[in-house]
Amino acid sequence: MDQERATPPQLAPRTYQFSPRQTRPDYSLWLILGAALLAIVIIVIVAVVGLKIILSSFKMPSPPPAPLPPTPEVKVAPKSPRFATDAGVLKLREDLVSLGAQIDSVDLIEPQISPPALDLSIGIEPESRN
Amino acid sequence: MSRLLPSRFIFPLVIILLSYIFLFKSSFVRADYQKAYTDYTYSYSLYRQAHNDYQIAKSTFLTYRTLVSQNEAINKLRAVLKARDQVILSYYNLLQEKMNATEGLNSEAKNTFFEIKNSELAWLAGHQTKIEAASSLEDLSSVSGEFESRYSQIDTETKQTIGAILSAKEETLSKKVSTLSTNVSEKLTEIRQAGEETAVLERGLINVNNKLTLHSEKMTQVKSVFTAADSYRGIDLFRGQQRLTEANQYLREAVNFLLEIIKSITG
Numbered sequence: 001m002d003q004e005r006a007t008p009p010q011l012a013p014r015t016y017q018f019s020p021r022q023t024r025p026d027y028s029l030w031l032i033l034g035a036a037l038l039a040i041v042i043i044v045i046v047a048v049v050g051l052k053i054i055l056s057s058f059k060m061p062s063p064p065p066a067p068l069p070p071t072p073e074v075k076v077a078p079k080s081p082r083f084a085t086d087a088g089v090l091k092l093r094e095d096l097v098s099l100g101a102q103i104d105s106v107d108l109i110e111p112q113i114s115p116p117a118l119d120l121s122i123g124i125e126p127e128s129r130n
Numbered sequence: 131m132s133r134l135l136p137s138r139f140i141f142p143l144v145i146i147l148l149s150y151i152f153l154f155k156s157s158f159v160r161a162d163y164q165k166a167y168t169d170y171t172y173s174y175s176l177y178r179q180a181h182n183d184y185q186i187a188k189s190t191f192l193t194y195r196t197l198v199s200q201n202e203a204i205n206k207l208r209a210v211l212k213a214r215d216q217v218i219l220s221y222y223n224l225l226q227e228k229m230n231a232t233e234g235l236n237s238e239a240k241n242t243f244f245e246i247k248n249s250e251l252a253w254l255a256g257h258q259t260k261i262e263a264a265s266s267l268e269d270l271s272s273v274s275g276e277f278e279s280r281y282s283q284i285d286t287e288t289k290q291t292i293g294a295i296l297s298a299k300e301e302t303l304s305k306k307v308s309t310l311s312t313n314v315s316e317k318l319t320e321i322r323q324a325g326e327e328t329a330v331l332e333r334g335l336i337n338v339n340n341k342l343t344l345h346s347e348k349m350t351q352v353k354s355v356f357t358a359a360d361s362y363r364g365i366d367l368f369r370g371q372q373r374l375t376e377a378n379q380y381l382r383e384a385v386n387f388l389l390e391i392i393k394s395i396t397g
Contacts (some may be wrong), residue, residue, distance in 0.1 A: 015270065030379055032298060033276075061380065080321055080395045080396075082321075082327050082397075083317075083320075083321050083324075083326075083381070083395050083396075084395060084396045084397050085396075086316055086317075086395075089317060089392060089395055089396060090396070092310065092313055092314060092317060092388075093389070093392045093393075093396065095310055095311055095313075096385055096392060097388050098389050098391075099303070099306050099310060099385060100308055100382070100385045100386075100389070102303060102306075103303050103307075103378060103381050103382050103385060104298070104382065106299055106303060106378065107299075107373045108296050108299065108300065108371055108375055108378060109371055110228075110292065110295065110296060111225060112167055112224075112228075113225060113228050113295070114292075114367075115288055116170075116174055116177075116217050116218075116221055116262070117283065117288065118177075118214055118218075118281075119214075120205070120277070120278040120281055121182060121211060121273075121274075121278060122181075122184070122201070122211065122214070122274050123207070123267070123270060123271025123275065123351070124191075124192075124207070124267050124271055124272075125275040126189060
């Protein structure tokens with residue numbers, strides 16, 4: 001009986017059983033990569049735009065345009081040297097100019113012969129007469 | 131018996147007289163038109179005056195209803211009805227003279243209107259007789275109503291005549307443009323036969339012909355406006371004048387194309 005009290009019962013070693021750890025996919029790497037890519041793109045855009053602004057501000061002013069030499073009056077050569085002074089052609093031009101003036105000045109309204117404004121219902125109404 | 135005039139002078143005098151008549155015929159026609167216009171405006175001014183007088187007399191009668199005011203209204207109504215007939219009579223004469231003075235109107239159109247005018251004048255003469263015979267306001271109002279009924283026919287006839295006059299003016303110009311276009315075409319043929327290049331110029335002539343075709347189509351529309359008489363609405367004079375103005379624009383463009391062709395030749 002003392003031996004039984006002296007030595008406590010030996011318990012089986014407690015082993016803790018854990019459920020296997022659920023491994024989550026490692027997004028952190030992708031996030032880092034995406035953020036880096038975005039940063040690179042933004043930096044490139046800003047760099048290009050900034051460069052353009054800087055370059056345009058450093059653009060050399062163009063020299064003032066030199067005054068053009070006076071153009072000599074060149075008479076346009078007629079298309080038909082032979083007929084340019086032809087009497088028939090000149091007569092046609094004269095007739096066309098005259099006819100053009102007639103067409104422009106023709107009166108197609110003729111207010112003088114417009115119908116007169118008349119009062120058609122001029123009598124006294126029957127109920128008014130009584 | 132001594133001769134008043136030797137025979138050798140008669141023939142030259144006749145020639146001179148005929149020349150005088152033919153040379154100044156146009157001025158005679160214009161004088162006739164001016165006289166007709168003066169008569170018409172005078173008739174219209176008398177009508178306006180008679181109308182004003184009648185309005186006053188009518189108002190007085192409707193206010194006081196006395197025998198004196200009634201008689202006055204009757205007299206004034208009779209006067210304005212006669213003046214109104216006179217306006218129409220002088221208006222028909224004016225249109226006749228305008229037709230005579232318008233170039234391009236054939237004699238058939240003038241004769242037709244002459245007959246229409248005589249028919250209306252005969253009706254107006256009968257109407258004047260009825261006006262004279264009417265002795266009461268009722269009778270005069272009835273006679274006035276006859277004029278009102280007749281007026282739609284008068285309106286159609288006169289507007290068709292105006293359309294004929296305006297169309298004749300435009301057609302006259304169109305014929306002149308066509309003639310000049312033909313002359314230009316003949317000149318281009320001459321230039322081409324002389325060995326010069328005219329392809330571009332002849333393309334310009336195509337444009338001219340296109341404009342003349344459009345002008346012709348527009349004149350067809352004008353004709354339909356002035357002949358289609360809706361018994362309710364009558365002829366739309368304003369629309370006819372609009373179409374004529376549009377047709378005239380095509381003629382202007384045709385002449386401009388012809389002038390460009392000539393300018394290309396002369397430089």
